[in-house]
Amino acid sequence: MIAEAVGGWLSNSLALLADAGHMLTDAGALTLTLGAIWFASRPATERKTYGYYRLEILAAFVNALTLVLLSIWVIYEAYERWHSPPEVKGLQLTIVAVGGLLVNLFCAWLLHSDHQHDLNMHGAWLHVVGDALGSVTAIIAGLLIVSFGWVWADAVSSVLISLIIIYGSWHLIRESINILLEGTPAHINIPAVEMAILGTEGVNAVHDLHVWTITSGLDALSAHVQHDETIVQAELLKRLRKRLHNEFGIDHLTIQMETPDFEDEEIHFCHSGAHCFESKSNLKIANS
Numbered sequence: 001m002i003a004e005a006v007g008g009w010l011s012n013s014l015a016l017l018a019d020a021g022h023m024l025t026d027a028g029a030l031t032l033t034l035g036a037i038w039f040a041s042r043p044a045t046e047r048k049t050y051g052y053y054r055l056e057i058l059a060a061f062v063n064a065l066t067l068v069l070l071s072i073w074v075i076y077e078a079y080e081r082w083h084s085p086p087e088v089k090g091l092q093l094t095i096v097a098v099g100g101l102l103v104n105l106f107c108a109w110l111l112h113s114d115h116q117h118d119l120n121m122h123g124a125w126l127h128v129v130g131d132a133l134g135s136v137t138a139i140i141a142g143l144l145i146v147s148f149g150w151v152w153a154d155a156v157s158s159v160l161i162s163l164i165i166i167y168g169s170w171h172l173i174r175e176s177i178n179i180l181l182e183g184t185p186a187h188i189n190i191p192a193v194e195m196a197i198l199g200t201e202g203v204n205a206v207h208d209l210h211v212w213t214i215t216s217g218l219d220a221l222s223a224h225v226q227h228d229e230t231i232v233q234a235e236l237l238k239r240l241r242k243r244l245h246n247e248f249g250i251d252h253l254t255i256q257m258e259t260p261d262f263e264d265e266e267i268h269f270c271h272s273g274a275h276c277f278e279s280k281s282n283l284k285i286a287n288s
Helices: 002-011 014-040 054-083 090-115 119-148 152-180 190-198 233-248
Strands: 203-215 218-227 252-258
Touching: 002 014, 002 090, 014 054, 014 090, 014 119, 014 152, 054 119, 054 152, 054 203, 090 119, 119 152, 152 203, 190 203, 190 218, 190 233, 218 233, 233 252
Parallel strands: 218 252
Antiparallel strands: 203 218
16 A cells, blocks of 8 residues: 555656545445454444344455445546546556566455355455456556657556446445345345245144344344144244255244234234235235
8 A cells, every 4th residue: 555655656657646545435344344343343232132233244345335436536636537548657656567567466365265155354355356446447548648748648657447346346336235224135036935834734824934134144033933823833933944054044033923813903014015924724815
């Protein structure tokens, strides 16, 4: 980061300064990521019954939002430079950008094994990959300036760096917000979960079904399951746990067992604009 900041100032390159600014936010983001991981390892308390898992998701959201705001600022600066492009030293730009690329590729390799399973680590990995792509773009701009004297390539490359960062951050922002709002995980199909529960021997109906993500890799489910009075609840619960684990990978379950004569006057939340399933034999959805 320091090398690119100094190199950008000496070469008068907005692309290098943008990449250095990106790395500055990365340094803070990686620190935030590390702090979130440390906090998430703390045990649950009476006030925080789920512990501090959600701090990882909040850190991922802040990381992505910071990147987008920084990118918008760089695009504005590039617009200003487009109308009056200053002199840019292409050779210095290229040398510093090559060094930045090597460092970022090494960091991306270090984070690669964990980023696919942890949203917070994925945010950190996106930062580093965005830096690597930014270095590649800066190298191309430097070569164009050295070869053809196209100083406008510096401004264009900074915009490309910003667009790459925004594109990569948008998915992270959307997924983080979905988790914070306790939305259904993208890989979970609620109707399929309903059908799986109804298809379990002993189940007559299911309502108030909810699936949400506590933190990356940890999904939770709650539901009201109606069964015959002759069913042994412990056995039915065992069958449900096994099926939901095998088909959907859900292990954190809270299931309320109910018999047909159970009076529940609470509002039932159903999905897809449909009434709750009420009969395993019919398996029909009545459109509301």
